[in-house]
Amino acid sequence: MRGLSGRTYIVTGAASGIGRATAARLAEEGATVMGADLTEPSGDDGWSFTTTDVTDEDAVARLVQAAVRLGGGVDGVVTAAGVAGGGAVHLVPRGEWERVLAVNLTGTFLVAKHVLAQMLRQPARADGQRGSVVTIASIEGLEGTAGGSAYSASKGGVVILTKNMAIDYAGRGIRVNAICPGFIETPAASDDPAFSDVRLSLTSQLSMTTHLSMTTQVYMGSPLWIWLKRQGRAHIHPRVTIQEPGGSLPAEARHPLTGGAHAGNT
Numbered sequence: 125m126r127g128l129s130g131r132t133y134i135v136t137g138a139a140s141g142i143g144r145a146t147a148a149r150l151a152e153e154g155a156t157v158m159g160a161d162l163t164e165p166s167g168d169d170g171w172s173f174t175t176t177d178v179t180d181e182d183a184v185a186r187l188v189q190a191a192v193r194l195g196g197g198v199d200g201v202v203t204a205a206g207v208a209g210g211g212a213v214h215l216v217p218r219g220e221w222e223r224v225l226a227v228n229l230t231g232t233f234l235v236a237k238h239v240l241a242q243m244l245r246q247p248a249r250a251d252g253q254r255g256s257v258v259t260i261a262s263i264e265g266l267e268g269t270a271g272g273s274a275y276s277a278s279k280g281g282v283v284i285l286t287k288n289m290a291i292d293y294a295g296r297g298i299r300v301n302a303i304c305p306g307f308i309e310t311p312a313a314s315d316d317p318a319f320s321d322v323r324l325s326l327t328s329q330l331s332m333t334t335h336l337s338m339t340t341q342v343y344m345g346s347p348l349w350i351w352l353k354r355q356g357r358a359h360i361h362p363r364v365t366i367q368e369p370g371g372s373l374p375a376e377a378r379h380p381l382t383g384g385a386h387a388g389n390t
């Protein structure tokens with residue numbers, strides 16, 4: 125599988141979970157990958173790394189420059205850096221609210237901002253495309269959930285930010301899409317006590333539907349990222365994608381709770 129050779133991608137949150145699996149999978153596909161996270165991951169998955177706090181705009185600018193030095197440009201980014209957190213609103217300290225919003229929403233904005241600026245500086249490819257931005261939102265950004273507060277608000281912000289970016293850059297050869305995973309077993313989702321209410325709520329919501337499995341192995345999700353990257357001619361914005369059991373993208377994915385269409389290849 126070398127379908128992405130010659131392409132360069134940035135993946136944030138690359139030290140763990142979804143980001144790490146995404147970076148490894150892109151590298152398997154032959155892409156040059158610059159991972160970013162607060163601390164360097166152990167092991168060698170065949171991709172490069174730059175220590176980056178996505179809430180620090182100077183650090184994000186340096187990350188994009190490092191990717192350009194590595195691969196000669198930036199063809200895509202996956203913004204997987206994120207934190208869980210929240211609780212019932214009357215119990216949430218302002219600092220906790222601001223921490224979650226800073227990483228999940230402002231961090232996504234800053235990374236997208238500097239990657240988009242770089243893509244616009246680059247000449248378009250022969251097919252007129254300049255690149256692809258994939259944000260990792262969450263089903264919680266579409267539906268409220270018990271104890272979600274700060275996390276759900278941050279992911280709802282990512283969803284609408286992504287839709288707006290898709291509109292703004294559609295005419296400039298840049299595809300922008302959000303992925304809204306259900307529950308995926310990763311360190312953040314499994315270990316963080318603040319996530320336990322959310323997990324319970326998702327479990328009860330998702331048990332009402334056959335469209336989403338409660339637990340999806342993180343690697344199983346990766347083909348979805350690759351699928352998005354491969355849609356060179358199929359412009360699939362501005363839609364929000366719902367992950368299906370097993371990670372494959374259905375021709376017509378329906379929102380599990382409302383029945384509305386959220387994914388497509390148009």
Ligand SMILES: NC(=O)c1ccc[n+]([C@@H]2O[C@H](COP(=O)([O-])OP(=O)(O)OC[C@H]3O[C@@H](n4cnc5c(N)ncnc54)[C@H](O)[C@@H]3O)[C@@H](O)[C@H]2O)c1
Nearest residue numbers: 137140141142161162177178205206262307308310312313
């Ligand atoms: N696991 C799930 O069930 C699930 C569901 C929906 C959405 N998501 C989202 O997917 C993304 C990845 O989650 P995950 O489950 O793989 O979590 P994870 O904790 O395994 O990985 C998140 C990574 O982000 C990094 N990170 C945190 N703050 C950062 C910062 N300021 N700068 C740079 N990196 C930072 C962490 O160090 C960590 O390595 C997150 O945005 C999460 O909200 C996860």
